[in-house]
Amino acid sequence: MKAKDMMDKDFIYATANNHIEEISIKMENAKRFTTPVLDENMKLIGWVTSFDITKGLRENKKLISEIMSPKEDVKYIRENDPSRLAVLETSKSRLISIPVLNNDDVVTGVIRSFEIVDTLSALYEVKVEKLYVAMDKQLKGITWDELMEASAITFKRNTGEEIKPEEYEKKIKNSTFGEAIWATGGLERFFAGLIAVGELVIARRIGRVKK
Amino acid sequence: MKAKDMMDKDFIYATANNHIEEISIKMENAKRFTTPVLDENMKLIGWVTSFDITKGLRENKKLISEIMSPKEDVKYIRENDPSRLAVLETSKSRLISIPVLNNDDVVTGVIRSFEIVDTLSALYEVKVEKLYVAMDKQLKGITWDELMEASAITFKRNTGEEIKPEEYEKKIKNSTFGEAIWATGGLERFFAGLIAVGELVIARRIGRVKK
Numbered sequence: 001m002k003a004k005d006m007m008d009k010d011f012i013y014a015t016a017n018n019h020i021e022e023i024s025i026k027m028e029n030a031k032r033f034t035t036p037v038l039d040e041n042m043k044l045i046g047w048v049t050s051f052d053i054t055k056g057l058r059e060n061k062k063l064i065s066e067i068m069s070p071k072e073d074v075k076y077i078r079e080n081d082p083s084r085l086a087v088l089e090t091s092k093s094r095l096i097s098i099p100v101l102n103n104d105d106v107v108t109g110v111i112r113s114f115e116i117v118d119t120l121s122a123l124y125e126v127k128v129e130k131l132y133v134a135m136d137k138q139l140k141g142i143t144w145d146e147l148m149e150a151s152a153i154t155f156k157r158n159t160g161e162e163i164k165p166e167e168y169e170k171k172i173k174n175s176t177f178g179e180a181i182w183a184t185g186g187l188e189r190f191f192a193g194l195i196a197v198g199e200l201v202i203a204r205r206i207g208r209v210k211k
Numbered sequence: 212m213k214a215k216d217m218m219d220k221d222f223i224y225a226t227a228n229n230h231i232e233e234i235s236i237k238m239e240n241a242k243r244f245t246t247p248v249l250d251e252n253m254k255l256i257g258w259v260t261s262f263d264i265t266k267g268l269r270e271n272k273k274l275i276s277e278i279m280s281p282k283e284d285v286k287y288i289r290e291n292d293p294s295r296l297a298v299l300e301t302s303k304s305r306l307i308s309i310p311v312l313n314n315d316d317v318v319t320g321v322i323r324s325f326e327i328v329d330t331l332s333a334l335y336e337v338k339v340e341k342l343y344v345a346m347d348k349q350l351k352g353i354t355w356d357e358l359m360e361a362s363a364i365t366f367k368r369n370t371g372e373e374i375k376p377e378e379y380e381k382k383i384k385n386s387t388f389g390e391a392i393w394a395t396g397g398l399e400r401f402f403a404g405l406i407a408v409g410e411l412v413i414a415r416r417i418g419r420v421k422k
Contacts, residue, residue: 024265033244033261033307050244050261054235057268084389087332094325096244096307113324114305120331121298126398134399139406177398178295187337187388188345194402195350198409206417 003086004079006119007100007109013038014048016065020056023048023064036099036107037068043105047074076101079108086111087120124178132172142201150200154193158184214297215290217330218311218320224249225259227276231267234259234275247310247318248279254316258285287312290319297322298331335389343383353412361411365404369395 012030014023014037027035037046046068056067076099077085090098097112136144148165155163184190223241225234225248248257257279267278287310288296301309308323347355359376366374395401
C-alpha cells in the first residue's frame with residue numbers, strides 16, 4: 001500500500017494571506033487540528049496547528065503567514081512512499097497528520113492518525129473464520145474437517161482447554177484475529193499453531209492410512 | 212491488553228473555573244489538542260478540544276465552564292475495558308483521544324491516537340526472523356533447517372520465485388511481518404503458507420524415512 005492509497009484527498013488548506021480567524025472557523029467546522037498552507041499552485045509552503053491558532057488569537061496576530069511553521073520544518077511524505085512510512089513518521093514524530101506531496105511539491109492529500117488507525121485495526125478485526133475459509137481455498141489438499149480437527153487439537157495443546165472440532169468451528173465464527181492472538185498468547189504462538197495444524201493434518205492422514 | 216495498559220497516566224487536565232487563556236497555554240505547551248475537565252476529586256465533568264478553545268477566544272469567553280462539552284457528551288472507556296475498545300471507539304467516532312475512568316468515575320489516564328498507532332504498528336514492525344525463532348522454540352519436533360527448507364518451498368509456490376533455504380533465511384533477517392503479508396499477498400495467504408510449511412515438514416520427513 002502506498003501513501004496515496006491511504007491519504008484523504010478531501011482536505012482543508014490555508015493560504016499565507018488568510019486571516020487567522022477565518023482559518024480557525026474552517027478548522028473547527030471541518031474538525032481538523034492541523035492544516036497545510038499552500039501557495040496559488042497548491043504547493044506546500046507551511047503548516048498550521050490549532051496551537052498556532054490559539055497562540056495567534058491570544059497575541060492578536062492577524063494573518064496565517066505570521067503564525068505558520070515554514071516548509072522546512074514540516075514533515076511530509078511522497079505519494080509513492082510506502083504507507084508504512086506514514087505510520088512510522090506519525091508515530092515517531094507524534095504527528096496527528098502528515099501531508100502527502102507529489103513530485104512537484106503539490107499537496108495531493110493528507111494522512112491523518114484516523115486513517116492509520118482504521119487501516120491498522122482492520123487487520124485485528126478480521127474474523128478468524130474468514131481467514132480459515134480463505135486458507136481452506138489455498139490449501140487444496142486439506143478438507144475443512146481436517147482443518148477443524150487439527151485446529152481443535154492444536155488449540156487444546158496451546159491453551160489446555162478441551163474443545164471438539166464442531167465447537168472450534170463455532171468459536172471462530174465470532175472471534176477476530178486480534179482476539180485469537182490474545183487467546184493464544186502472542187503472534188508467535190498463533191503462527192506456531194498454524195504450522196502445527198499443517199503437521200497434524202499430514203500426520204493424522206498417514207496414521208489413518210497405516211490403520 | 213486492557214485500557215489501563217495502553218493509557219498515558221501523565222495527562223493534562225482543566226477545571227471548570229480555569230481561564231480559557233490559561234488552559235490554551237497549557238495545551239500548547241503539552242502539545243495536547245484535547246483535555247478532560249475534572250472536579251476536585253479528579254472525576255470527569257467535561258471535555259475541551261482546541262476547537263472549543265479557538266471559538267471561545269474569538270467570542271471572548273472567559274471560563275472553561277462556558278466552552279466545555281458536558282460529561283454526558285464525552286466518550287470514555289473504563290480501565291478494565293479491553294484496549295480493542297479504545298481502538299474501535301476512537302476509530303468509529305474519529306476521536307484523537309479518549310479518557311479512561313476507574314469505577315468511581317475518576318480519570319486515571321488518557322489514550323491518544325499515538326498510543327494506538329504505536330501499539331498497532333508494533334505488530335507490523337515485528338521482524339519475521341524474530342517470529343521464526345519464537346516459532347522454532349514452540350515447535351519442538353522441527354529443526355531450524357527443516358523450517359527454512361519448507362518455508363523456501365512454500366515461498367516458491369506462493370510467489371513463483373525460486374529461493375534457496377539459506378537465501379530465505381537471509382531474507383527474513385531484514386523483513387517485517389507487515390512486508391511479509393504484503394509480499395505473500397494478504398494475511399490469509401501468509402497463514403495458509405504457515406500451515407503448508409507444517410505439512411511439508413512432515414511429508415518430507417516421511418519421504419526421507421521411506422527412502
